[in-house]
Amino acid sequence: MSLEQFKNRNVGIHTYKTLDVGTPPNTGMEKFTQVVTRAVKGELFVGLWVVMREMINTLVKGDVHTVKYPFEKMPISPRYRAIHDMLRLLESGNYRCIGCGLCEKICISNCISMDTRYDEEQRKEVSEYTINFGRCIFCGYCAEVCPELAIVHGPRYENASEQRAGYSLFEDMLTPIDKLNLQQEYDGFGAVSPNADENITQTPLAY
């Protein structure tokens, strides 16, 4: 598609396809004939049979197509942006967060607030971290900017609450240490591309 066509907002009808739906009945006789043909064809019983079949499948065979929502949940796309997760390093179990503050800076709805401190191991550690989900618009910038893939969007999409403001602390979002083996690597928004290795130029090493 050329740019010219792209810019043409006068859609018109030149791209429409016409379906062959026959001609509608015009005279009274034609209309009568259509009703009788359809009634005698027995299409009603086809529909009734479908209902019957599904009822038997459900009640007798236990084969259902709907999801029992609060008890069952559909798998969700990794690119879906829901409540944030804070990941840990798989090997050591330490926080991935280095307290750089980029998520706080980039957040366009100003819902992230953090404090950091100089810890006993002479490293920067995040000491306070909150996200106000009442303000969060789930834009995904925080996950994208995070240099450590520490803050990511998880699959939890149920954010109904009784109040406008709803704060989550760092610990609330952090992978529990006993469930570290269940931590999924995030491949959604902001994750490294599958060909990331090819894009890295080597650091010079003289030794």
Next chain:
Amino acid sequence: MGIHNSINTGKEITLTINGKVCKSTFGKTIITIARENDIYIPTMCYLTKVKPIASCRMCIVNVEGVEGAILSCQEKATDGAVITTDNEALHKERQNIMKLYNVNHPLECGVCDKSGECDLQNKTMEFDIKEQPFTTREQHRPIENWGHVSYDPALCIMCEKCVRVSTEITGDEALKLQFGGYSSTIINTKKDKNYASLGEAAAVCPVGALVDTKFKYSTNAWELEKIPSACPHCGGGCQMSYEVKHDKIYRVTNNFEFTSLCGAGRYGFDYANKNVSKDKEAFSKAVKAMKDAKNIIFASQITNEEAFILQKIKERTGAKLISREARAYQKFMRAYGSITGKNLYSGTLKGISESTAIIVLGTKIYDDAPIVKYHINMASKWHRARVAYMHPLEENEMKNIVTQFIKYEPQSEEGVSALLVEMLLRDIDLPIKVQSFLRDLDIGNLSAESNVGEEELESLRKSMLKKRGFSLVIGSDLYAHPRATNIAKILALVEKYTDFNVVCVPPAGNAMGVSLICDLDDEQSEGESIGYNADADFVLSALGDASRHDNSLDMPAANQQEGTITSNDKRVVPMNVSQPYGGYVLNDIANALGIHAEYTIDYTPNLPKEGGFKALAFDGLPDYFDTMGVEHRGYLLDNAKVAVEDTIEEVAELDGFDGAVIYICNPEEQFSAFTHICKSLEREAVLLGSSQFATIGKISDGERLSFIIDGVTFKRVFKIDTFMKGTIALNPTYDMGLSTPLVSSYRFSKVEIQKVGS
């Protein structure tokens, strides 16, 4: 300065930089002239306030007819030079320098404190360094914690700025370079001292190598809002900015390129009176107390506007205004002015730093006014100035710059001043009155009384021969001296008849502003008194929980209110609000008494003209340094003319003190009850003396003592300082809360020391 350089200094020259014709004077470096003409030359190690360091080579320029590149930071421009600051070759060269700086520089910008205000980051971007083609073997260099600051050698780019500041500016001389090629590093030779002045060295660090330990990793530079202000502690009124996030002060920074800040200014910021709400009941009590008060006693930690409000209240209610330190300074300066004909001293801090000889009289300047000490140090380092330090106590911290200690007996300051003035005015034509005063001095007797040898002064005089540009620094020992007014008159002769740069360093706080604004009283009258940050029947206090009083109303601390203070450089400088405050202010009380003004700062243009203040509104006061480092902060006080009354009394004979003497002196970085609250400056208040003092006073190290000065009872632990000599002990007052401003008599005193069972 070499001989050929000093010839023609000041001569008009014309040169061309990047095709622009620049007019300037001989003696200036190329970079200075370029900056005067808004021409940019990149630098990494250049720091305007110290001598050129010349370690980075980023400032290279080409001069027509000169082979190779030359360093614009240290090369003086010559007449007719044609200079190019940027071309392809220079750009390549600078790129290579940046690559060398970036060798093995840890890629931890994500957590580095300097990220966002880092010179290395900026210049790496500016010179478009996209990749690093070489590297070197990494070595193990652990982070060092030096107390107030910590040092990460891995991040250090060896620009030497910190070393120069530590040597040339603050004079602690703690930081040194350790050479060793790639393993060169900065070392702290005085780790045990934990100098707070190293904060200034950390401030100039272009990378994250030298940072404040308390601030380290606590937030990112870009999250902080800068609130420009002035330091209210020692009376220096130094430029500073509070850096605030979520209503909390994280750190204090300054315009380190042109000005300096001592440890108290940098680390003493958390003294705000927090969580205050409007207590109506206490307020009405306060209004009543103010109305009924016969005396208003106040500490000089107060803005000019507040002092003016108190003056207005005095005019309305007729109460006595008592602020003893400021009153002593006021009387001293009035006597001083009665000789010079001006209401202020003529000297400036810059004048001190440009002197070739400096006499310090009657102050433990290292503790009393750090910024003045810095300027003395600058003179010593830049001009090899002779520094004569006249005081009963030797100053260990200034041994490196003082060329001559002249010790005198406490209370003999009048005689010492007379001896000094006689020596300084010896070969000058003087009016007969002054001549006869000097002739009538009994030099031998004064010398014997004060213990200042004639030969000591003679050697000082000789050392000043053939030099030009002298300074005299006068301190607060003299202001509260029983003979203060006569001392002032004697010393004023120096300002009047010589071209000495005389600075009468005001006592801590805004004592100078108070002395110029308020009509202070000597004696309290009978009846109720109200105190502002001072102990009285009713107390208005900004000290918060630190000094809870039954009858009290909260007031905002200096960093919670707008207003101006007067600096010891005779400048009226603005302070801004950095911390929230929800309570009543002094202006509310004044309004309730019928002295109407919407805001406290409405009084700024009304400050008294006869004190030298100008009719300028607070919001219009500038607060910046321009590209050349010229200070545009507030305004300079006018040195108003006053009536001359030139009778000088004869030097009176005062009995000296024998035995154990106590000297009122706060330790370094401590000035008032406000610095006492600050967490980073915390230190135990002890009576500090020599072992000789212990012997004479029959006390031992660690013993608990009790004594009374000016009606304030001190309970102190005695500590022996092995560096001290003599029979004078140092007694701090900063920890006394509301009683601190009450201690204001002559700083030396002989008191009865009682032992308290431990």
